Amino acid sequence: MDYKKLAELLYPNAKDVSFWEEKYPQRNLSSGAEVVRIAPSPTGYLHIGNFFGAMVDYEIAKTTGGVFYFRLEDTDKKREVDGADFVALNVLKEFGISPDEGLMPNGTEKGNYGPYRQSERLEIYKSYAKKLVLEGKAFPCFCQKAADVGEVFQRREKELQTEASISEKDPCRNLTFEEIEAKLKENKKFALRLKSNGKEGDKVVAFDLCRGEMELPANCKDIVLVKDNGIPPYAFAHVIDDHLMKTTTVVRGSDWLSTWPQHLEIYEALGLKVINYIHTPLISKLGENGNKRKISKRYDPEADMRFYVEMGIPKVAVCEYVLNLANSNFELWRAANPELDFREFKFSPNKIGLSSPLFDMNKLLDISKNYISKLSATEVYSNVLSWAKEFDKDFAKLLEERKDFAISVFNIDREGKNPRKDLEMFSQAKKVFSYMFLDFLGQMKIEDYEIDSKDFAKAKRVVSEYKNVLDEKDDKETWFSKIKTLAQKLGFATDNKEFKKNPENFEGNVANFCEFIRVAITGRKNSPDLFTIISILGQEKTVKRLEKLENLL
Ligand code: GLU
Numbered sequence: 001m002d003y004k005k006l007a008e009l010l011y012p013n014a015k016d017v018s019f020w021e022e023k024y025p026q027r028n029l030s031s032g033a034e035v036v037r038i039a040p041s042p043t044g045y046l047h048i049g050n051f052f053g054a055m056v057d058y059e060i061a062k063t064t065g066g067v068f069y070f071r072l073e074d075t076d077k078k079r080e081v082d083g084a085d086f087v088a089l090n091v092l093k094e095f096g097i098s099p100d101e102g103l104m105p106n107g108t109e110k111g112n113y114g115p116y117r118q119s120e121r122l123e124i125y126k127s128y129a130k131k132l133v134l135e136g137k138a139f140p141c142f143c144q145k146a147a148d149v150g151e152v153f154q155r156r157e158k159e160l161q162t163e164a165s166i167s168e169k170d171p172c173r174n175l176t177f178e179e180i181e182a183k184l185k186e187n188k189k190f191a192l193r194l195k196s197n198g199k200e201g202d203k204v205v206a207f208d209l210c211r212g213e214m215e216l217p218a219n220c221k222d223i224v225l226v227k228d229n230g231i232p233p234y235a236f237a238h239v240i241d242d243h244l245m246k247t248t249t250v251v252r253g254s255d256w257l258s259t260w261p262q263h264l265e266i267y268e269a270l271g272l273k274v275i276n277y278i279h280t281p282l283i284s285k286l287g288e289n290g291n292k293r294k295i296s297k298r299y300d301p302e303a304d305m306r307f308y309v310e311m312g313i314p315k316v317a318v319c320e321y322v323l324n325l326a327n328s329n330f331e332l333w334r335a336a337n338p339e340l341d342f343r344e345f346k347f348s349p350n351k352i353g354l355s356s357p358l359f360d361m362n363k364l365l366d367i368s369k370n371y372i373s374k375l376s377a378t379e380v381y382s383n384v385l386s387w388a389k390e391f392d393k394d395f396a397k398l399l400e401e402r403k404d405f406a407i408s409v410f411n412i413d414r415e416g417k418n419p420r421k422d423l424e425m426f427s428q429a430k431k432v433f434s435y436m437f438l439d440f441l442g443q444m445k446i447e448d449y450e451i452d453s454k455d456f457a458k459a460k461r462v463v464s465e466y467k468n469v470l471d472e473k474d475d476k477e478t479w480f481s482k483i484k485t486l487a488q489k490l491g492f493a494t495d496n497k498e499f500k501k502n503p504e505n506f507e508g509n510v511a512n513f514c515e516f517i518r519v520a521i522t523g524r525k526n527s528p529d530l531f532t533i534i535s536i537l538g539q540e541k542t543v544k545r546l547e548k549l550e551n552l553l
Pocket of ligand 1: 038039040041073234238250251252
């Protein structure tokens, strides 16, 4: 076969690869600086696995003074969702890990190694395809998909009959130049396939930065390098892109390990030095059958990074949780440095665990709860407000109209040594503090109050008397002494020891007394400090609430 003639026939106008090699020179970076990338497909969401990789990338680039760039792998039109190009970018931006180079959220491109959308790089792939044909390392395949399958089946059956080993070599390997020329004249489309050198049972040794040296089954399939529409699948495209964009380390999920030998054979065919690879463990969940399975968008809402945004889980908590999954020593570091920003943690790629971590929502919410408890009331206010602006417009309006009131609500039990930890997500604020915000009086029916019907008469006495002594100007001490005096008057015990000895002599103790007032004001038996709540609500609102329950009883 005259490969030169064949290459000209298949790719008459393709540029020589030297053109691209010159166009994209080595980067001018200090030694040790790493070039890493996130390369998602525009599927309309950002999978937590991709986010995990992006955090690892971001940390590597940051700790080595390197570059973290964004490339859109948009060659699989079947998977593509309209308008999804920027979803991943925008989500990354929300989490504060924006790439330095590549496609930017406003649609522009930054950097000298673009275009950063694979669909705009077809001319480049063509040059490398031509080079492989020229060197006799790739060949055109004219099999149509359906026919292809039939043909391969027939061939395998024949091989099995003759007890020959099953080969993955494609039948079009053996077409002559004339046959190829004739098919092209008939306007037949071709895919370009790699002429694999692998044999069944061969092994290839590969080196993963975290997993070390690995022996994997060598590729022996004549895999497709360029489809018959001129678009290369991931295997060929990413090898060329990472080479030309000067990536130093690819960070991707360990689900790519099985096809890694294909990628390694492509490197070899192109004569390129294999760059570093890190295959990260896949974040998993326990399936119904008790087995671990990869977390998936189809079954698990938490697989999509938008979920955390929609739930109002603080970005810092999500990043900390993911770092915790990525680096086993993060938790120790956090315990030793509770006040430091997570960005100060020194990330080490070689401490990435190998086994798939189980996603644990409780753990994430625990991190989140602790984080929110340390925020000031004003910070909680602005976080809740920005969440509400996107997901609960009415609540946002109320928060804006009653800003000072809302801040004092979020400040309840916040400033002490042990702040309350009742918010895990900003989306819970409305529910947790509903008794402060909602049109409480209008909404409450007797069954909404946490009160037993056997206590109705007692509660009625307490609230109707209490409203007469309530004075918003009282300080805490005066307030409490009034409570005690009234409790005693109504037959409640002010001395707990005595109450314990003879409970039947009393209506209850002071705590029981307060519970009725609390239920009238908040609807609940448990709430933050009653005095604080009364001070925030003020005389008029508190009295109205007391009267409301009094009338319902
Ligand atoms: N486009 C691939 C994906 O979305 C990227 C894999 C890689 O990072 O190399 O899974």
